[in-house]
Amino acid sequence: MLLSGPAPERLTKANLVAVSHAIERAALAPAEDGPTVVAALFQRMPYFERESALYQRIAATAAVTVIGMVGPTPPALPQGAYGVLLDEAEPLAREWSVLVLTPRFGAVLVAHDRMEVEPRAATLEAGRLFDGGWSFRRDDALHEMVRLRGQLGDRLPRAALLVLDDVLGRCRELPATPGEARGEAAVRLLVRRAERARIALDSTRRPDEVSAQPAALLDDAAMRRWTGLDGTTASGILPVALVAVRVAEPAGAPERFGRRSAAREAQAVLGVLTAALRPSDRAVRLAEHEYLLVLPSLSEDQAIGVADRVREGVAGLARSYPFVAFDVHAAVSVTARRPLPVADVRHALSWAVKQGVPLATVASEPAPMPAGVGRAGVSTPAPEPARTP
Numbered sequence: 001m002l003l004s005g006p007a008p009e010r011l012t013k014a015n016l017v018a019v020s021h022a023i024e025r026a027a028l029a030p031a032e033d034g035p036t037v038v039a040a041l042f043q044r045m046p047y048f049e050r051e052s053a054l055y056q057r058i059a060a061t062a063a064v065t066v067i068g069m070v071g072p073t074p075p076a077l078p079q080g081a082y083g084v085l086l087d088e089a090e091p092l093a094r095e096w097s098v099l100v101l102t103p104r105f106g107a108v109l110v111a112h113d114r115m116e117v118e119p120r121a122a123t124l125e126a127g128r129l130f131d132g133g134w135s136f137r138r139d140d141a142l143h144e145m146v147r148l149r150g151q152l153g154d155r156l157p158r159a160a161l162l163v164l165d166d167v168l169g170r171c172r173e174l175p176a177t178p179g180e181a182r183g184e185a186a187v188r189l190l191v192r193r194a195e196r197a198r199i200a201l202d203s204t205r206r207p208d209e210v211s212a213q214p215a216a217l218l219d220d221a222a223m224r225r226w227t228g229l230d231g232t233t234a235s236g237i238l239p240v241a242l243v244a245v246r247v248a249e250p251a252g253a254p255e256r257f258g259r260r261s262a263a264r265e266a267q268a269v270l271g272v273l274t275a276a277l278r279p280s281d282r283a284v285r286l287a288e289h290e291y292l293l294v295l296p297s298l299s300e301d302q303a304i305g306v307a308d309r310v311r312e313g314v315a316g317l318a319r320s321y322p323f324v325a326f327d328v329h330a331a332v333s334v335t336a337r338r339p340l341p342v343a344d345v346r347h348a349l350s351w352a353v354k355q356g357v358p359l360a361t362v363a364s365e366p367a368p369m370p371a372g373v374g375r376a377g378v379s380t381p382a383p384e385p386a387r388t389p
């Protein structure tokens with residue numbers, strides 16, 4: 001479950017938020033069980049900013065509060081809190097952890113970002129998946145605090161280490177409180193019920209908000225909701241492939257075949273586009289004859305493969321119903337930026353159309369990826385998209 005325990009669980013962000021809040025409230029609860037130490041890894045600044053007021057309260061009561069995240073500069077922290085900057089490439093940059101430890105009490109959550117999305121999630125952000133576990137047992141929290149002490153110790157001031165080591169030493173001398181398993185069992189029941197309620201709520205949402213199958217084309221408002229622009233999201237976390245496609249019908253096709261035929265042709269094109277999608281993917285209509293496929297967790301090579309399948313599928317419509325030869329161009333970008341750089345990939349698509357290039361790619365910078373997932377990158381604007389044969 002935790003890094004020092006059995007195999008990890010698959011956890012959704014909704015799971016992690018619920019358990020994190022429970023652990024944080026435990027840190028604030030008044031108790032006479034000795035000094036409290038707290039550690040939290042937030043991955044990126046926007047996630048900490050959302051909880052900064054709460055951590056100001058925690059730091060005011062805890063003996064030591066350690067806050068870690070990736071960033072070029074340390075965040076503004078309340079008195080009593082110590083910031084640790086994480087390097088993008090180190091494993092802790094992918095970790096979502098919350099730990100509270102006293103000589104008599106402990107609670108801990110440790111989860112590693114899979115950089116994948118749950119298909120039924122209402123948004124990209126809410127659908128992020130993690131491997132890890134959580135516990136409301138003191139010795140589990142002790143073991144994980146010792147681990148973080150070893151990994152972060154050289155980045156903490158001596159004053160913080162003295163307090164942290166004092167609490168760790170007291171925990172080793174005192175036995176854990178009897179009955180911890182009973183309290184944890186009650187918390188797990190509440191978390192399971194909350195997760196079932198969330199799934200039931202998701203099942204009532206409109207198809208453009210959440211679906212177990214690739215949905216029809218999203219509009220701008222639905223796309224904004226799904227990409228999480230109305231909530232809290234951060235760059236550098238979840239890689240997303242963008243495939244922009246322009247499908248131009250032959251000149252004079254509406255006049256020759258009539259608008260009813262044009263509508264059938266549009267449905268055939270839509271069928272090709274949505275056939276390329278996984279359950280976690282979405283398609284957006286950007287303009288007439290112009291579409292965007294949003295594909296979480298794909299590498300550039302995989303995204304190019306999707307673009308090639310779409311181009312081949314649309315080309316196949318000349319040999320089968322509706323027997324129309326469309327002109328197809330595509331552009332591919334893989335990015336961890338938020339908001340998604342849609343303008344960049346559309347610019348690349350326009351360039352490909354003007355240059356007569358079937359497929360263009362937008363230059364990107366390498367970004368760390370978990371084991372088993374292809375290479376992705378952070379998209380950066382380029383003076384001219386790369387030509388892809």
